[in-house]
Amino acid sequence: MAVSLKDVLGGDVRSAARLMRDLDDEIPAANRLLKRLYKHTGRAYIVGITGAPGSGKSTLVDTLTDHLRGQGKNVGIVAIDPTSPFTGGAILGDRIRMQKHAIDDKVFIRSLATRGHLGGLSKSTIDIVNVMDAMGKDIILIETVGVGQDEVEIVKVAHTNLVVVVPGLGDDIQAIKAGILEIADIFVVNKSDREGADKTRRELETMVAMNEYRKGDWVPPVLPAVAQTGAGVAELMEAIEGHRKFIYLEENLGQYQAGKARVELLEILKKKLVEKAVDDLERHGLLEPIIEEIARKKTDPYSIVEKVVDHSFAFHLIGGNDRTGSKRKKT
C-alpha cells in the first residue's frame, strides 16, 4: 500500500504514520514523497522541549497539550528516546505520561528512537516534523532525548526552545557552562515545589542577567512550574505566545527560517554524503580492510578520509553517477 500525498495533506493518521515510518526506515520512495510535501510545510509552530533525563519533559508536554487542546489547537508530538548502542533496540516510553490524549484525534503522538544519532534528536526528526506540519498540525511539540550539556540540535528546528531544569542538580558553576543553557528561549524550573527551586531559579536569572542584550533582543524568562499539577503552566503558555509574537516579527522570522533551512540542508547533505562514501567503500570491498589497517596503525584515518572526500567530489564533478544530469542531456 503506497502512501498518497493527498491523504497525508488531508490529515489521515494511518497514511501519515506510515510515511513517518518509511522516513525513519529510510525507504527511498518516502523521500520522493517528502520532496513533494515540503512546499506544504511552514505553517505549524514548533516548540522544542529539552532537559536532563527525569526532569519532567514528558509530563510537561502532556500538561501543555491540555492547554493547547483547550484552545482548540491541533497538536503534534514527537518524543525521542535513546537507542541502545549495543543491541539497536529501544524502549520508547514517553507515551506513558500522555495517556489522556491517547484517543483524542486532534493529538498525534509519535515516538522515535535516536538510532545512533547524536544531538538529542533522531536523524528523521526534521522529516517527521515536516510530515506533521503538512498534515495540518497547528503546533508541534518536540521532546528531545534526555540531554546533558551539548545536545543542542533542537535549537534550529524549533521556533521556541524550552529548557527544563530541576532543583538540586549541581552547583552554580553548572549554570555558567556553555551548551544547553545557552539555547533556551524560556527556562522552566520544573518540580518547583521541591526544596532548592528558588535557588535554582535565582542562579538561572543571574546567568541570564550576565548576558548582554541589545534593544529588541529576546531575554529568556525563568519560570517556575510543577508539570504534574499544572502549576505555572498557564504562565508558560503565555511566555511561549510572547516568544511566538517575537519570532513572527518581520526582522526575526526571516532569520529563523534561514536558520532552519540551513540546518535542513546541512543535515541532509551530511547524511547523504556519509551514506554515499560508506556505500562506495563497501561496494569496492574496501571498508573492512581499511578499518583493519587503521586499527593496526598501518595507516591513519585522516589520510583515508581526505582521499575519500577528494575522490567523492571529483566523482560528482565529472557527473559519473549523476543520472538526472545524463537524462537532461538526452532530452
Next chain:
Amino acid sequence: MASALARSRETTKERKPGRKVRILIGKPGLDGHDRGAKIIARALRDAGFEIIYTGLHQTPEMIVSAAAQEDVDGIGLSILSGAHNYLLPRIVEMLREKKMGNVVVFGGGIIPDEDIPKLKRKGVDRMFTPGTPLQEIVEYVRERVKPRK
C-alpha cells in the same frame, strides 16, 4: 553476554537503513501489575526491537490508536485481571476495522488453559502463561513479527 570488545565492534558498524520492527507493549484493563510487561519490554529491547511502551490501564481504543500512530508490526499485551476474553478479541476486531489486521497480537498473563483456543480463534496469535522462559517469547517474536512492506 558478548564481551565489551565484541560489543564495541558491533557499535562501530555502520547501521544500514532499512526496516526496524516496532512493537507496542501495553496493559489493557484495570489491573496494576506491570512488572511482567516491563520485563518483556526490556527483553525485546535487548533483542534489538523498538518497543513503544504505553503503560497501564489502557482501553482497546487507546491501544489501537497508539498502534496506528506508531505504525507498529506487533502488539504484546499483558493482562492479569481476568478480562482477557473481552479485551483481547476487541483489540483484534478494532485493528481489523482500521485495516490493520496484519498487526500480530500476542499476550501473556494468568489465562486459564481452556480460554487459549478461544482467543486464538478470535485472532490472538499466541498467549504465554506464567513461567514461560523469556527466550521463548523473544524467539516467538523474531519468528512471527516481521516488519511490514
